[in-house]
Amino acid sequence: xxxxxxxxxxxxxxxxxxxxxxxxxxxxxxxxxxxxxxxxxxxxxxxxxxxxxxxxxxxxxxxxxxxxxxxxxxxxxxxxxxxxxxxxxxxxxxxxxxxxxxxxxxxxxxxxxxxxxxxxxxxxxxxxxxxxxxxxxxxxxxxxxxxxxxxxxxxxxxxxxxxxxxxxxxxxxxxxxxxxxxxxxxxxxxxxxxxxxxxxxxxxxxxxxxxxxxxxxxxxxxxxxxxxxxxxxxxxxxxxxxxxxxxxxxxxxxxxxxxxxxxxxxxxxxxxxxxxxxxxxxxxxxxxxxxxxxxxxxxxxxxxxxxxxxxxxxxxxxxxxxxxxxxxxxxxxxxxxxxxxxxxxxxxxxxxxxxxxxxxxxxxxxxxxxxxxxx
Amino acid sequence: xxxxxxxxxxxxxxxxxxxxxxxxxxxxxxxxxxxxxxxxxxxxxxxxxxxxxxxxxxxxxxxxxxxxxxxxxxxxxxxxxxxxxxxxxxxxxxxxxxxxxxxxxxxxxxxxxxxxxxxxxxxxxxxxxxxxxxxxxxxxxxxxxxxxxxxxxxxxxxxxxxxxxxxxxxxxxxxxxxxxxxxxxxxxxxxxxxxxxxxxxxxxxxxxxxxxxxxxxxxxxxxxxxxxxxxxxxxxxxxxxxxxxxxxxxxxxxxxxxxxxxxxxxxxxxxx
Numbered sequence: 001x002x003x004x005x006x007x008x009x010x011x012x013x014x015x016x017x018x019x020x021x022x023x024x025x026x027x028x029x030x031x032x033x034x035x036x037x038x039x040x041x042x043x044x045x046x047x048x049x050x051x052x053x054x055x056x057x058x059x060x061x062x063x064x065x066x067x068x069x070x071x072x073x074x075x076x077x078x079x080x081x082x083x084x085x086x087x088x089x090x091x092x093x094x095x096x097x098x099x100x101x102x103x104x105x106x107x108x109x110x111x112x113x114x115x116x117x118x119x120x121x122x123x124x125x126x127x128x129x130x131x132x133x134x135x136x137x138x139x140x141x142x143x144x145x146x147x148x149x150x151x152x153x154x155x156x157x158x159x160x161x162x163x164x165x166x167x168x169x170x171x172x173x174x175x176x177x178x179x180x181x182x183x184x185x186x187x188x189x190x191x192x193x194x195x196x197x198x199x200x201x202x203x204x205x206x207x208x209x210x211x212x213x214x215x216x217x218x219x220x221x222x223x224x225x226x227x228x229x230x231x232x233x234x235x236x237x238x239x240x241x242x243x244x245x246x247x248x249x250x251x252x253x254x255x256x257x258x259x260x261x262x263x264x265x266x267x268x269x270x271x272x273x274x275x276x277x278x279x280x281x282x283x284x285x286x287x288x289x290x291x292x293x294x295x296x297x298x299x300x301x302x303x304x305x306x307x308x309x310x311x312x313x314x315x316x317x318x319x320x321x322x323x324x325x326x327x328x329x330x331x332x333x334x335x336x337x338x339x340x341x342x343x344x345x346x347x348x349x350x351x352x353x354x355x356x357x358x359x360x361x362x363x364x365x366x367x368x369x370x371x372x373x374x375x
Numbered sequence: 376x377x378x379x380x381x382x383x384x385x386x387x388x389x390x391x392x393x394x395x396x397x398x399x400x401x402x403x404x405x406x407x408x409x410x411x412x413x414x415x416x417x418x419x420x421x422x423x424x425x426x427x428x429x430x431x432x433x434x435x436x437x438x439x440x441x442x443x444x445x446x447x448x449x450x451x452x453x454x455x456x457x458x459x460x461x462x463x464x465x466x467x468x469x470x471x472x473x474x475x476x477x478x479x480x481x482x483x484x485x486x487x488x489x490x491x492x493x494x495x496x497x498x499x500x501x502x503x504x505x506x507x508x509x510x511x512x513x514x515x516x517x518x519x520x521x522x523x524x525x526x527x528x529x530x531x532x533x534x535x536x537x538x539x540x541x542x543x544x545x546x547x548x549x550x551x552x553x554x555x556x557x558x559x560x561x562x563x564x565x566x567x568x569x570x571x572x573x574x575x576x577x578x579x580x581x582x583x584x585x586x587x588x589x590x591x592x593x594x595x596x597x598x599x600x601x602x603x604x605x606x607x608x609x610x611x612x613x614x615x616x617x618x619x620x621x622x623x624x625x626x627x628x629x630x631x632x633x634x635x636x637x638x639x640x641x642x643x644x645x646x647x
Contacts, residue, residue: 032435037419041435054517054610055426072529136606156519157596157608160526171517175594176419235555243416263416271552 036182037174038189048079048192054156054171060192074163077150080195085148087135087155090186091172092120093331097187097203098196106146109135116326140165150193177244177266180252184208184245184334203332210335211252214342217349218254225283225345226256228313230275232305237275238267238288246286246341253342258282272307279311284319284345286358295322297365319344320361327357390463399457406453409446417443425612426516429509458499465495483639490635497629504621515613517593520564521606528613532568533588539563540607544600555600562592562609577611589614 031042039051046065050058059071063078080100085107086092092108095101101119108115111131112124123129130146132138135155143151144165151162154173162169170193178186184207191200227250230239240246242260250257258278262270267288279285289295294304298320302309313320321344330337340357343350380388389395414421420440424432437444469492476485513530520526525534541561545553562577566585575583583590594610 032439034436034439039423039435051423055423056517057427070530075529155606156517156594156610157521157606159519160521160524163526164524269552 033185033188035185035189036178037176038182038186040189040192042192050077050170050189050192052171053154053174056171058168058170072163074166074168077168077193079193081150081193083146083148083150085132085143085146085151087151087153088172089329090331091152091190092117093329093333094187094190095194097332098191098194098199100194100196104194105129106148107132107143109133109138114325115329117329143167152190175265177241177264177268179243180211180245180248182245184211207335207338210338214253214338218342218346221254221346221349224255226258226281227284227286227345228258228275228278228282228311229286230259230270231288232272232275232308236269237272239270239275240266241268249338249341250345253345255284255345276307276310279308279313282311282313282318284321285311285313286321286323287361289322290325290327291322291359291361292325295320295361297362299364301361316363321358322361324357324359330357333357387463390460391467392460393464395460396457396464399453399460403450403453403457406446406449410450413443413446420444421447424509426514428512454502458502461495461499465492465499468492484641486635487639487641490632490639492632493635494629494632497625497632499625500628501622501625504618504625506618507621508616508618512614512616512618514615518611518613519608520611521608525567528588531586531588533586534567535590535611536565536567537562537609538565538574540595540609542595542597557595557598560592560595560609562595564590566590577609587615589616589619 031040033040037051037053037055039049041049041051043049046062047068048060050060052058056075059068059076060079061068061076063080067073067076082104083106084095084104086095086105087109089110092101092105095105096117096119101117102123105120105123106128107130108120108124109132112121115121115124120129124131130142132143135153138158140161148167151158151167151169152172153169154171156171159169172186174182184204187200187203188197191197228239229246229250230237239259239262241262241264242248242257243263244266247257247260251260258281259270262268287295287301289301295301298314298318301320302314308314312318327337337357339350340353340355343353344355344358344360347353417440420436420443423436433448437447468488472485472488472492479485515529518526518528518535520535520537522537522540525536527534539562541563542557543559544555545558547553560578561581563574564577564583565572565574566583568586571586573585575585577583577590577592579592582592591612591614592609593612596606596608
């Protein structure tokens with residue numbers, strides 16, 4: 001009798017575990033969306049709760065609805081939001097993906113000359129979008145003058161001052177790196193702030209289609225290149241961990257990610273020995289540096305860090321790729337970025353592909369002519 | 376032979392069974408094996424439980440990720456049955472003990488039995504404490520506090536001031552990766568509410584209590600000498616947890632019971 005009870009219990013657990021294999025129902029009565037560390041809970045037509053990257057719960061309320069009880073004024077956000085200040089370029093790109101950048105963005109923390117997004121350049125030229133100063137020390141007077149209703153930031157230290165100014169704030173970074181699904185779905189997190197759920201769905205579908213294409217193209221490839229993504233700096237070695245979207249994408253594209261066992265935040269610090277050890281096996285190396293910040297050639301990289309010269313991609317025939325300056329501001333083109341990464345890993349599957357976001361760096365810097373231009 | 380006892384009596388007997396306790400413990404072990412598999416790489420799913428009530432967690436994360444949280448629901452069920460089993464079983468034996476006490480008086484054996492029952496009941500008190508924590512705790516997560524700007528805890532009159540940050544960096548040579556990093560921050564906080572005020576040092580594993588609220592250090596900056604961000608701030612979680620008193624009471628009773636068991640344990644005489 002008792003043995004029978006134990007067997008029934010174990011069977012019960014197995015049945016529950018098997019639920020993993022089944023697809024989830026398309027709709028539920030209570031709407032709850034989990035995007036990595038972010039969540040969106042639709043409580044009613046007049047109240048949606050958004051949990052940001054720091055775990056704070058914000059109440060999204062339509063402009064004409066009464067304020068919910070139990071929330072500090074700075075935690076209540078009236079939707080659709082009309083004026084936004086954004087720290088990160090990915091946040092700005094997400095606004096663009098939602099189609100609200102032109103009408104809502106009023107302040108950024110990157111100077112005009114470092115922007116490659118034409119909408120932002122135009123906005124800054126016309127004075128609609130202003131530069132708030134270095135993200136570490138923004139000018140609160142200028143921020144107050146712009147009167148944003150919402151600030152998208154990665155810096156929690158500004159929250160107390162924003163509370164004083166009565167400006168709501170969303171932390172868009174997380175302690176753990178965004179996985180592939182979170183990176184693609186982040187647009188769905190910001191969508192309820194602007195009532196642009198449809199645009200978010202369209203964007204997600206487009207990116208998802210690009211992943212399906214990558215899966216189909218790379219299915220059955222025999223050669224799996226080994227990839228590493230990170231950089232050695234003077235005092236630190238930073239890499240993308242295996243749980244980050246980059247690590248997951250590399251694996252999805254039938255390649256091997258050499259830091260797959262590393263878990264944690266994006267740009268996580270690892271030991272120099274580990275970096276060099278993995279580098280001996282790597283076929284493709286992605287550096288964080290752009291050609292402007294030092295990744296102009298393998299020789300330059302080796303000169304910056306002589307120890308790094310020992311990794312395989314920096315040797316003869318090795319492949320090193322550097323992001324182009326506009327790459328970090330192209331989060332609204334995730335589908336193209338994913339496809340390009342797949343093309344880099346499997347050149348044979350993408351004949352005639354032209355790189356748009358990355359550059360394969362040469363062995364040595366091109367010689368400089370008398371006129372001062374590189375040949 | 377089929378039992379002829381009334382249904383309530385059968386239920387009562389079922390819950391007084393020590394066999395039931397053993398089976399429950401075995402099932403708990405099996406369930407925790409599933410938990411080990413389910414937890415792997417999914418901390419964030421369960422971390423969320425620390426920031427909201429269990430009811431809210433169940434209706435969102437719990438239900439949406441049933442394939443990874445089934446073990447937890449099973450755990451709740453098994454622990455509830457175990458609590459019931461412990462209460463009924465201990466109550467039954469305690470009743471017999473009191474009767475024995477009244478007839479034969481207190482002797483070493485009676486005290487020993489009482490001590491073991493106190494230990495059992497303490498476990499129940501601790502479990503009730505956890506239940507209260509998960510159902511009734513009010514949390515203000517990720518509250519940023521910066522120097523020179525008092526921060527109010529939402530829903531309270533408590534104001535926090537960051538007075539000083541001691542951020543000693545590791546200067547040893549044995550652990551190279553920790554070189555230049557802050558590994559033991561100490562933060563001097565002033566907590567004020569109406570006429571009451573208190574100043575205390577906050578650190579990791581060194582929470583501070585004030586007017587029923589417990590402040591836990593979650594994050595701080597700068598974290599090391601070469602940190603890209605030089606802003607000085609701390610991020611704390613504030614919890615108003617009514618279960619804490621129950622855990623401590625349970626632990627004290629458990630220790631008292633354990634001392635009783637050691638002190639009054641039956642002495643076996645050696646036969647020569």
